[in-house]
């Protein structure tokens with residue numbers, strides 16, 4: 110078996126049987142949101158029940174969706190950004206004990222191992238820079254992780270895909286693998302990757318419904334993207350990039 114194809118396969122029953130997950134051991138689950146630094150200033154977003162966006166019929170959004178790489182020089186409003194974040198990682202309900210949360214996308218075992226980073230260039234009321242979404246608070250926090258390099262060209266990190274630097278805002282999702290491994294151990298890899306696809310698809314459809322567009326990107330330099338965000342590439346790993354802007358339509 111080619112070692113790369115191996116990653117597409119589920120572990121065998123024997124491999125799974127030999128593993129005792131941290132959940133089975135009774136270990137406390139990890140937090141489902143990476144906390145903001147103590148005292149960090151949170152930037153509130155528009156709450157879901159006050160958003161008026163996204164009323165396009167689903168059939169139109171699905172039919173018109175395509176990967177968009179041409180953006181007009183227009184800012185997104187804070188409400189539009191709030192809508193896109195809610196559609197992709199917004200939380201509906203936190204469990205009574207506060208150990209897990211239901212979101213607007215599915216995720217294996219409800220583990221939701223993702224964090225959303227935003228490289229903001231043109232969003233009304235937000236200074237350009239790097240931010241992270243806090244779904245529990247439905248707020249943003251500026252990222253000033255040691256080593257983060259938001260001034261670097263994200264297009265260069267994405268192997269020179271120049272349209273990336275013309276986006277109003279780029280979403281970058283990371284995975285914190287232990288959130289899923291806590292429950293599924295060696296059976297986590299496919300779960301994490303498949304779950305991330307659901308997140309990006311909601312972004313595609315939500316973008317269509319507000320006259321914006323996006324393009325999923327996996328062609329990037331792993332070390333450079335981890336450095337760009339200030340994550341260690343092991344306990345938190347960059348996974349997927351999605352530049353967003355008001356789309357040039359014929």
Ligand SMILES: Cc1cc2nc3c(=O)[nH]c(=O)nc-3n(C[C@H](O)[C@H](O)[C@H](O)COP(=O)(O)O)c2cc1C
Nearest residue numbers: 174175176177178267270306324325326327328329
């Ligand atoms: C997992 C994945 C990775 C992708 N990576 C890139 C990329 O690095 N650069 C790019 O321009 N498009 C990328 N795309 C977009 C595809 O090229 C695009 O979905 C495909 O050509 C079909 O076009 P459509 O999305 O308009 O239907 C990616 C799409 C997916 C789902």
